[in-house]
Amino acid sequence: MNFKSDKFTYKAYTYTSSTSGVKLGDISIKLEKQSDGSYNVPADKVLIKVHAAALNLFDVKLYNLAVWPIHYFTGKRGLGEDYSGKIVAIGSKVKSAGKFKVGDLVQGFFVGFVPNGTFSEYILVDTSVKTEGEFTHVVKNLSLTDACSWPEVYGTVNRITAGLDLKDKKILVLGGGSSIGRYLIQYLKLEGAREIYATASSRSAALAKELGAKGTIDYTKGSILNPVLELVHKSEPFDIILDCVGGNELFPKITDILPKSGGHYNTVVGDSTATKLSISKIRLHLGSVRRAKSSDNNKLPYSYKFLLGHFEPGWIERGKQLIEEGKLKPFIDRYYKFSELEKGLAYLEAGKVSGKIILKVEED
Missing domain, CATH: 3.40.50.720 (NAD(P)-binding Rossmann-like Domain)
Structure with missing residues (x-):
């Protein structure tokens, strides 16, 4: 991905309080100037274009917790942790490690929330932060859309x-x-x-x-x-x-x-x-x-x-293996368009879900 300046802007859903509502707006991230004059993401980071994201009940609970005075301290936040998508830019340190490259299709678990979660056109993943850097190449036996359905569960x-x-x-x-x-x-x-x-x-x-x-x-x-x-x-x-x-x-x-x-x-x-x-x-x-x-x-x-907090080391590779071997069967209830996030959240909170709800950030 060719960047023209030190700022990259995209659309993401965020909120400031449980009464203000979840809103789609612009998010900007800072890029670094390289020795050749071009711009790229920082050395430890990976920019992923989100294809799909799964809704979790935790998203609703977190949003409902944003009441005064809590939201005064947390500020603007995003929603969403599960995602699948394509790597569009990769930092020098991640590139030299050799595991990932631009163009790779991945799915993962991202607890960034600031400036945005995975209900977003892009996410900037910091591989040095455990709760952000847990992603792997997409499973072979699921579509890219459905691949976002399993990491959190x-x-x-x-x-x-x-x-x-x-x-x-x-x-x-x-x-x-x-x-x-x-x-x-x-x-x-x-x-x-x-x-x-x-x-x-x-x-x-x-x-x-x-x-x-x-x-x-x-x-x-x-x-x-x-x-x-x-x-x-x-x-x-x-x-x-x-x-x-x-x-x-x-x-x-x-x-x-x-x-x-x-x-x-x-x-x-x-x-x-x-x-x-x-x-x-x-x-x-x-x-x-x-x-x-x-x-x-x-x-x-x-x-x-x-039990709150981090997952056990190596969990995402183990999960990928079990799904590819057919030992774990994913369940998906329904899909919503990117513009229909509020409908998806309302359906989730109604408590009649039978499997994962998937937000299609990009249409197949």
């Missing part, structure tokens, strides 16, 4: 299971019908889990079983506590609980559900299932943090982890 599966011995374990998945839950059930089966049970609505139950769940609990019929206890009383406690959706229904009887000593409860959501901020929801999240701290200090009879 597989990365979350990698995070929620990190350090756990899954082989021959009895495992409960909370949120088996969610995008993460679908990947998680498949992954647990691959890793040799003995029995997998999952919470799922009636419309997702058959799929959860097809993917590897031995049985399901319909969370739409009321509290899941008694059905979970029934599964325990019929045989034995669960070794591991993996929570993709949030909630705290099981904790009043958690020492009956998990083994008397040992057992693991890992969550990537915490106690709150809400997408909007309120005092009560903040208290629920603080409860999750306190429980995790108690676990770290060995004050609980089981291990509790509220």
Whole structure:
């Protein structure tokens, strides 16, 4: 890509607060003058033209958190983490490493947000920053559009299971019908889990079983506590609980559900299932943090982890391999045009999603 000056401008969706709305506008990035007088991205950076981006519930939660006084400190931010696209410019240090070149098709996970996320015509990826530099060549068995559908969900599966011995374990998945839950059930089966049970609505139950769940609990019929206890009383406690959706229904009887000593409860959501901020929801999240701290200090009879932050090293290459080998099946619900982002976010927040929602930044 030939740049004429030290500034490159493109369109991206950003917001300043949850009341101002998500707006499409101009974003400019700074380029560096080279020894030959041309301009290029900095040495550690890669400019990617975004072809498609996947919507995640985290996008909605992050947007809804932008209330006063939080938005006063965060300023203008973007949305979107998953993407697929083409490298159009590459810094000298990245080029010399030899793994990527201009023209390569890639997919990845980008938590930039400033000045923009992946709901954007371009993203400037800093390969020296772990949360930005996690991308790889596009998988061979998906279209470039669909390739954006898997990095965040597989990365979350990698995070929620990190350090756990899954082989021959009895495992409960909370949120088996969610995008993460679908990947998680498949992954647990691959890793040799003995029995997998999952919470799922009636419309997702058959799929959860097809993917590897031995049985399901319909969370739409009321509290899941008694059905979970029934599964325990019929045989034995669960070794591991993996929570993709949030909630705290099981904790009043958690020492009956998990083994008397040992057992693991890992969550990537915490106690709150809400997408909007309120005092009560903040208290629920603080409860999750306190429980995790108690676990770290060995004050609980089981291990509790509220997992936020980075994915495990090498996760994206491992995910690519599993998808290319057909061992993990991606699920896509629907597509929206770049101009239809607000419709996509509204559909996502409605809570009836069956797979990933993809924003087509470029039409195929």
